[in-house]
Amino acid sequence: MSIVARLSGIVGAGAVLSGGDMDAHLTDWRGRFSGRARCVVKPASTEEVAAVVALCAEERIPMVPQGGNTGLVGGGTPRHGGDEVVINLSRMRRIREIDAANNTLTAEAGCLLAEVQAAAEGADRLFPLSLAAEGSCEIGGNLSTNAGGVAVLRYGNMRELTLGLEAVLPDGRIWHGLRGLRKDNTGYDLKHLFIGAEGTLGIITAAVLKLFPRPRRRATAWLAVRDPAAAVELLSRLRGACGERVTGFEIVARPALELVLKHIPGARDPLAHASAWTVLAELSDTLADVDLAGTLEAILGAEIEAGRVTDAAVAQDLAQQQAFWRLRESISEAQRIEGISIKHDIAVPVSRIAEFIARADAALEKAFPAVRIVTFGHIGDGNLHYNLSKPEAAANAEFIAQTPEANRIVHDLVAELGGSISAEHGLGQLKRTEILRYKSAVEMDLMRAVKRTLDPHDLMNPGKLL
Numbered sequence: 001m002s003i004v005a006r007l008s009g010i011v012g013a014g015a016v017l018s019g020g021d022m023d024a025h026l027t028d029w030r031g032r033f034s035g036r037a038r039c040v041v042k043p044a045s046t047e048e049v050a051a052v053v054a055l056c057a058e059e060r061i062p063m064v065p066q067g068g069n070t071g072l073v074g075g076g077t078p079r080h081g082g083d084e085v086v087i088n089l090s091r092m093r094r095i096r097e098i099d100a101a102n103n104t105l106t107a108e109a110g111c112l113l114a115e116v117q118a119a120a121e122g123a124d125r126l127f128p129l130s131l132a133a134e135g136s137c138e139i140g141g142n143l144s145t146n147a148g149g150v151a152v153l154r155y156g157n158m159r160e161l162t163l164g165l166e167a168v169l170p171d172g173r174i175w176h177g178l179r180g181l182r183k184d185n186t187g188y189d190l191k192h193l194f195i196g197a198e199g200t201l202g203i204i205t206a207a208v209l210k211l212f213p214r215p216r217r218r219a220t221a222w223l224a225v226r227d228p229a230a231a232v233e234l235l236s237r238l239r240g241a242c243g244e245r246v247t248g249f250e251i252v253a254r255p256a257l258e259l260v261l262k263h264i265p266g267a268r269d270p271l272a273h274a275s276a277w278t279v280l281a282e283l284s285d286t287l288a289d290v291d292l293a294g295t296l297e298a299i300l301g302a303e304i305e306a307g308r309v310t311d312a313a314v315a316q317d318l319a320q321q322q323a324f325w326r327l328r329e330s331i332s333e334a335q336r337i338e339g340i341s342i343k344h345d346i347a348v349p350v351s352r353i354a355e356f357i358a359r360a361d362a363a364l365e366k367a368f369p370a371v372r373i374v375t376f377g378h379i380g381d382g383n384l385h386y387n388l389s390k391p392e393a394a395a396n397a398e399f400i401a402q403t404p405e406a407n408r409i410v411h412d413l414v415a416e417l418g419g420s421i422s423a424e425h426g427l428g429q430l431k432r433t434e435i436l437r438y439k440s441a442v443e444m445d446l447m448r449a450v451k452r453t454l455d456p457h458d459l460m461n462p463g464k465l466l
Helices: 003-011 019-026 046-058 113-122 139-144 228-245 254-263 292-306 318-329 331-338 350-367 393-400 403-416 441-454
Strands: 039-041 063-066 085-088 095-099 104-108 162-168 174-177 203-210 217-225 246-253 277-285 309-314 345-347 372-378 383-389
Touching: 003 039, 003 046, 019 039, 019 085, 046 085, 046 162, 046 174, 046 203, 063 139, 063 203, 095 113, 104 113, 113 139, 139 203, 217 228, 217 292, 217 318, 228 246, 228 277, 228 292, 228 350, 246 254, 246 318, 254 277, 254 331, 254 372, 277 292, 277 318, 292 309, 318 331, 331 372, 331 383, 345 403, 350 372, 350 383, 350 403, 383 393
Parallel strands: 039 085, 063 085
Antiparallel strands: 095 104, 104 203, 162 174, 162 203, 217 277, 217 309, 246 277, 246 372, 345 383, 372 383
């Protein structure tokens, strides 16, 4: 009996795709990575995932865990060999439990992030992970890449937002770790092995997620700042004055905003005059009667007088708040429409952000005259999306071929400043060899030892991360 027939016996014939029916699962969102597979199997329960994995392990068939397929480094895309089985978890979309008193929600891996957010809101709670792909990305993928997004500054990334996991190991056994505990000192915290592992150690099937009180009041502003150093200083002053009320703090360079204004219908610049550097700042509070807008305006008044902020637009209602955030969240889509670029997802200490931008810009402009540098991201937690292209399509094709040279300039500087070459997107296929230059031999040996222990036959998402 063929492997497709045997898998169909586990999940049902309609849940195994082959031939042209697989196409949507074989290419990543950016269109950069594309591969082949024996089939795509869509289990509907943890038990079905375990049975599928056990069968593939028995037959020594490599497996590619996949969620919403919105990743940016090819982590959920099969390779070219065609011998892999893609295990897509999109049918596992149950919210298993909401425990409002414990401030936890248990969700299956195939739940869309937006569905988890809505379920939390229905219980008068907040699940704070927020990113542009929240209508299509899935919780399993968020966990496998340790997703960050725009609220890390206040709430942390997925590692901080997760209390317990359920996962299927590479041999088909199920680890039942769905504990909603904030204190559990009974040995190794195994969930952290799977979070950020990009499906190379097993398949996450469900998670216990932290919930928070729902904010009742927000104040949002789009600000022109003198330069990145002024943005970092503004962040420090905001946090000093408002503490944990500072929920979001995003930087957007003019080239990034220009792409949104060019490609996204209805997009409008909130400010009357173009500025080289802008910041999207947001405060939030669970108290409904707090004058956050007044607090923000008072702080901004002092910043304008000091010359660090040169213009400001404070949102007057929910529609304006949403419009401001739509500008920020549309940058990746606008870049995709514009064409291929050399993308960097880097992190440095917040105190080194301005130095990184100044030195990297200068080095790249010297090496690649007329380069377009699209800088934006989560300056509040030190994570920048730093993307490079040439404005003309013909020149850009030649420039993209120089990706290794551009990467070396950017990543060497990141390493010098004590940073990371992948802040939130993972390594996937894109950076699995690049990371060897920046992690020590000891660190790589430790990672390989963990992989060998859990997946001795290298069947779980091979060719990714390591």
